[in-house]
Amino acid sequence: MNILSPLIDHFNYFIIIFLMVSGLYVVVARGNMVKKLVGLMLFQTSVYLLYLSPGKILGGTPPIIDENFQIYSNPLPHVLILTAIVVGVATVALGLALVLRINEEYGTIEEDEIFAAEDEDK
């Protein structure tokens, strides 16, 4: 049990690390441009969790002043991550728009096929 306790105490960080690494792996390993963006989103999501999970305090309530509640969760990470999510959405939207244009120009969104087409051009 003692060996497992750091695992259980910090399980949120293990989830974060798992998401982060799998996201990065998808970005690096996949040649499909849409899949790369999916990996990128996964990677970004792990960072959202990194901010949000320490902000939650067990037994804490939303930070609205009330005599009956003394422990509040930290609201700042939520605000930060709202911003980060908007940034992430903008990034993915732009990425998908670029993929659309690439598809129109090259007729494919597989990276190796595009590079092959470029090599023929030269």
Added chain:
Amino acid sequence: MRLDAILRVVAKFVLPFILVFGLYVQFHGDFGPGGGFQAGVIVAAAVFLHAIIFGLDQTKLIVPPVIVETMVPLGVLVFAGVGVAAMLTGSNYLDYSHLAHDQIHGQEWGVFLVEAGVLITVSGTMIAIFYAVAGRDRK
């Protein structure tokens, strides 16, 4: 578009409620969860629903692309304009304290206008993305 009576009738019934709900989320942002981001997406969702049921061309008659593309910068202009107005009252940028006769009302008005700007930009952006992607010719 096929004549799909149920979808059309239901959509016509639901659309106003979606829009009202969007406005509710917008104005409730002062007191509880809500605000411009969420409301903007809900309003945009109403437009998407209309486009999916009645076809993109019909929707573009009601919400012309020119208006949508103006909404995107317009919201930012409102947002940044409120900040500049705050500067003109002698406060720091985006410090709404002096926008009205006292600080509380000033802050309330400031946030209200900023949220209005966010609503305009977010809904405009969402619809613009939808138009840009949905309007592409299939190859």
Added chain:
Amino acid sequence: MISSNLPALQVVLPLLGAVLTALVRRGQIAWFIALVVSWTMPMIAFALLKQVLAEGVVSYALGGWAPPLGIEYRVDLVSAYILILVSLMGALVVSYAPRSVASEIAPERQAWFYTMYLLCMCGLLGIAITGDAFNAFVFLEVSSLSTYVLIALGRDRRAILSAYQYLIVGTIGATFYVLGVGLLYVMTGSLNLADIAGRIGDIDNIRPLLAALAFITVGISLKVALFPVHLWLPNAYAFAPSVVTAFLASTATKVAIYLLLRYLFSIFGVVFVFRDLPVTEILITLSVAAMIIASVVAVFQANVKRMLAYSSVAQIGYITLGIALATQTGLTGGIVHIFNHAVMKAALFMAIGCVVFRTGAVKIEDIAGIGRHMPLTMGAFVIAGLALIGVPGTVGFVSKYYLVAAALEKGWWWLAAIIVISSLIAVVYVGRVIEVAWFRDPGAAIRAAREPPLEMLVFTWILTAAIVVLGFDTELTAGIAGRAAEVLLTGMK
């Protein structure tokens, strides 16, 4: 009222300008708005520098919320230096831009081009001015997202591809950065840079700090295009519109380097980073690799813009070399090279922009003999190229003098030798273009080429003149850089 709100105006005006250009949607008017905004920016930056020199650090509480709780705009000597660099380069590039933009970008997209340019400007200035770690991330993404669009506007279809590749790499970099900031926030409970710097010494468990330092350094390095993670840069510079390349090469990587300086020196501190950790060794290895390998690769490029892009990677190596030395002289050399490299790369890319405007050629063999038909343009190219090599009398010599002096101060004569060797490789790749452009017989397309329109020539030559003037009069650049290095080495408090 205006003087007390200068830090906010520095960021808000480009934002307002971007909104207005998006609303008018006519290329000509949009350009005019961008021009007015761009020339206001250096004025504000100089006014801020004056305030900083007179009163010390300028702090501005955004929204009236006092730091460290609210977002603080904080201008010290280092940020004022970067603000001036970015705003001046922006002003010169926009003044140069209209005809080049008109020839390379479709008419209906020109207004959007200026919108994106102003947004990029807003983001870059924001990074330099903000005193808040998360706010810096937001500005980083504002500038990055607009940069991706600017690159994708290039004529070649490969521009879209390089914009996509940059988007992937850039987003990973920004996410790494925000990861590091998150760890710092968890450990210190603050996002205000000065506040973090004050609290970071009290932390006993340094492992999260090491992770934060690693994430932030790697994340920003992706944006800086430090040697092994530079692969996005050559394609992005090569296929972006000429104006965009000139603007990005002189500002975007420089602002990222500023952010790196902030974290390494002001936040984590010289002792923690350079004495307790082997950052000096790592950074010097990477910088030297950049200086040698990227220069060698530049020699073998067929495309002039790509060649200059690889040379940028090498020149960034000089800057990080100065940072890695972490001595007064070395840091001065690094910081002064930020400015000097911006000036000479902007001049080079502007000169190439003129060539592209008249002939459409970017391959080296296609511009054979162009020196005889566009002597003024290629003259500017030669002078800027000499600066790239580091010939005395140009700005390039000033930075290299400081770097070599810093290397010798430490007794590392081999490092001084490497700087000289890298400069010799620069002789090869600059010389190759000069040889082809001046001493080969021109083809038919080149014979028809004339000098570019007046404003393009004038602003290219203003930068070229700056290369020579600042090469002799080092007070403005090296003087401020030296004091900025002092500020960095003494920490934020």
